[in-house]
Amino acid sequence: MNLCFILGDQLNLDISSLNDFDLSNDLIWMCEVKEEAHYVKHHKKKIAFIFSAMRHFAEELKNKKYRVHYSKLDNKNNQGSFHKEIEYAVQKHKPNKIIITEPGEYRILKDIQSWDFGVPIEIRPDSRFLCSHAEFSNWAQGRKQLRMEYFYREMRKKYDILMQSDKPMGGQWNYDSENRKPAKQDLNIPPTYSVKPDKITQDVLTLVESNFSQHFGHLKPFHYAVTRKQALQALDQFINERLANFGDYQDAMIEDEPWMYHSHLSIYINSGLLSPLECVSAAEQAYQDNKAPLNAVEGFIRQIIGWREYVRGIYWLKMPKYENENFLHAKRQLPTFYWSGDTHMNCLKQCVKETKQNAYAHHIQRLMVLGNFALIAGIDPHEVNKWYMIVYADAYQWVELPNVTGMILFADGGTLGSKPYAASGAYINKMSNYCKQCHYKVSEKNGSDACPFNYLYWDFLIRNQKKLSGNHRLTMIYNTLQRMSDEKRQAIEQDSTRFLKALDNDDKI
Ligand code: FAD
Numbered sequence: 001m002n003l004c005f006i007l008g009d010q011l012n013l014d015i016s017s018l019n020d021f022d023l024s025n026d027l028i029w030m031c032e033v034k035e036e037a038h039y040v041k042h043h044k045k046k047i048a049f050i051f052s053a054m055r056h057f058a059e060e061l062k063n064k065k066y067r068v069h070y071s072k073l074d075n076k077n078n079q080g081s082f083h084k085e086i087e088y089a090v091q092k093h094k095p096n097k098i099i100i101t102e103p104g105e106y107r108i109l110k111d112i113q114s115w116d117f118g119v120p121i122e123i124r125p126d127s128r129f130l131c132s133h134a135e136f137s138n139w140a141q142g143r144k145q146l147r148m149e150y151f152y153r154e155m156r157k158k159y160d161i162l163m164q165s166d167k168p169m170g171g172q173w174n175y176d177s178e179n180r181k182p183a184k185q186d187l188n189i190p191p192t193y194s195v196k197p198d199k200i201t202q203d204v205l206t207l208v209e210s211n212f213s214q215h216f217g218h219l220k221p222f223h224y225a226v227t228r229k230q231a232l233q234a235l236d237q238f239i240n241e242r243l244a245n246f247g248d249y250q251d252a253m254i255e256d257e258p259w260m261y262h263s264h265l266s267i268y269i270n271s272g273l274l275s276p277l278e279c280v281s282a283a284e285q286a287y288q289d290n291k292a293p294l295n296a297v298e299g300f301i302r303q304i305i306g307w308r309e310y311v312r313g314i315y316w317l318k319m320p321k322y323e324n325e326n327f328l329h330a331k332r333q334l335p336t337f338y339w340s341g342d343t344h345m346n347c348l349k350q351c352v353k354e355t356k357q358n359a360y361a362h363h364i365q366r367l368m369v370l371g372n373f374a375l376i377a378g379i380d381p382h383e384v385n386k387w388y389m390i391v392y393a394d395a396y397q398w399v400e401l402p403n404v405t406g407m408i409l410f411a412d413g414g415t416l417g418s419k420p421y422a423a424s425g426a427y428i429n430k431m432s433n434y435c436k437q438c439h440y441k442v443s444e445k446n447g448s449d450a451c452p453f454n455y456l457y458w459d460f461l462i463r464n465q466k467k468l469s470g471n472h473r474l475t476m477i478y479n480t481l482q483r484m485s486d487e488k489r490q491a492i493e494q495d496s497t498r499f500l501k502a503l504d505n506d507d508k509i
């Protein structure tokens with residue numbers, strides 16, 4: 001008999017470890033383990049989602065006559081870690097072989113590769129992804145620069161998505177320039193998918209409440225889908241109610257509108273409840289049925305077959321070194337307001353508040369508010385990575401690390417992206433209504449009332465001039481800096497020194 005080990009983000013009947021499962025002999029092993037829930041103090045909603053989705057998946061398997069062993073966190077015999085659980089399973093059941101679909105994270109792969117229980121371990125490729133490790137490294141080999149856009153075009157062609165023979169649908173590969181409409185107050189945004197917790201979820205919520213009360217975030221209300229059937233309803237709802245506006249308002253932010261027109265599907269895709277290709281096909285179909293315009297559909301599809309696959313490719317290409325990248329030598333501690341939301345900067349206050357509530361923030365909040373501040377304030381990449389791993393329900397290192405180290409912090413020196421996404425308050429003001437309610441004035445460039453993003457932006461460029469001025473995408477900005485008067489430069493440096501000192505003293509800023 002074979003022992004098939006299924007991880008908490010592999011919740012799909014098509015997972016490769018189940019490919020040749022023998023219903024009459026083989027055994028599935030699933031476990032909620034302390035080590036996994038504690039190695040970083042995950043958001044309460046993230047733990048609740050994973051445990052509930054795991055328990056529902058185990059039930060689905062049992063209903064389909066699979067033999068399943070499931071260790072709940074508080075089971076008497078729970079061994080506390082993957083290693084010990086599988087060692088225990090081997091002693092008890094003496095399998096011929098252990099079968100595992102490769103884990104999403106390097107940390108777990110190394111753990112599994114170190115196991116020595118006297119039984120062979122077969123690690124199978126994760127066929128849920130559209131690009132294998134070998135394919136990605138072949139694509140990357142010999143290129144001076146890796147850029148998502150070119151990788152994305154290859155994926156479009158390979159899977160024949162939005163193509164008219166060998167040309168992109170509509171004549172362009174990318175419609176991003178149409179996807180930058182600023183926030184409008186009267187949008188009438190539909191509510192996100194929501195389902196009432198059933199008995200399984202309620203038990204998990206009680207377990208999380210009593211075992212993880214010290215962890216970040218609000219546990220309730222809990223409304224996420226926890227089964228494949230529910231996740232499919234969430235996909236359907238997105239396609240019918242939000243996709244048409246996804247493109248136009250992709251970069252917009254509105255106070256107390258955490259969900260905007262985004263799909264909120266990452267937690268379901270990353271955990272296996274949905275497959276990336278079925279989400280892409282549903283969007284393509286909506287375009288063919290005239291339910292959504294090309295800029296929205298192409299934009300959504302690019303996020304999944306482009307960005308999602310690209311960041312995973314970079315992760316496996318660059319690990320383990322990638323974890324310790326710090327190109328800009330950023331050293332500052334993470335400010336405590338990233339946990340409390342207690343800051344006068346309204347944009348950050350809103351984004352932390354929503355993150356705490358939902359274990360979710362949409363891309364532009366993660367990138368241009370929370371990430372932008374971490375970049376220009378020079379926060380240590382280890383601290384920033386840990387925060388992003390903890391707070392979002394969709395966070396697994398394969399996707400979190402490249403987005404943080406590569407996309408927001410430029411800590412990889414330009415492997416993932418061509419320039420740092422640094423921006424002043426003007427960008428946030430253009431794309432949101434946050435500045436209207438802010439203690440600071442976005443129109444002021446210097447002085448104690450000025451928006452801190454305005455002077456920190458320039459201070460960041462000054463601080464990192466040696467490393468960044470050679471970047472051709474920053475030439476214009478550095479030329480502007482060159483022409484700046486000494487007086488203006490001094491004001492920037494003074495304001496930034498004052499602000500960063502207050503930040504280091506943990507004063508409310
Ligand atoms: P939508 O805006 O509806 O996008 C559709 C889908 O595209 C997403 O569900 C996701 O599967 C995919 N996608 C979009 N952008 C990216 C991207 N940059 N990388 C990978 N996939 C992408 N995404 C995660 O899944 N887990 C993370 O831990 C994570 N951390 C991030 C950290 C930072 C600093 C940044 C800037 C981005 C991060 N992202 C992460 C990417 C992106 O922000 C989220 O995937 C997205 O916000 C999830 O919400 P959604 O499902 O509503 O996405």
Ligand code: DLZ
Pocket residue numbers: 006007008009010031032033034036037042046047050103104105108396
């Ligand atoms: C994130 C997570 C948590 C909190 N707990 C568990 C768990 O108890 N059991 C489990 O199988 N998976 C869990 N996960 C998901 C794993 O962290 C994920 O499968 C690995 O990191 C590989 O990506």
Ligand code: SF4
Pocket residue numbers: 344345346347348424425426428429434435436438439440441442451452453
């Ligand atoms: Fe954020 Fe500056 Fe706008 Fe305030 S003024 S909300 S700090 S961008």
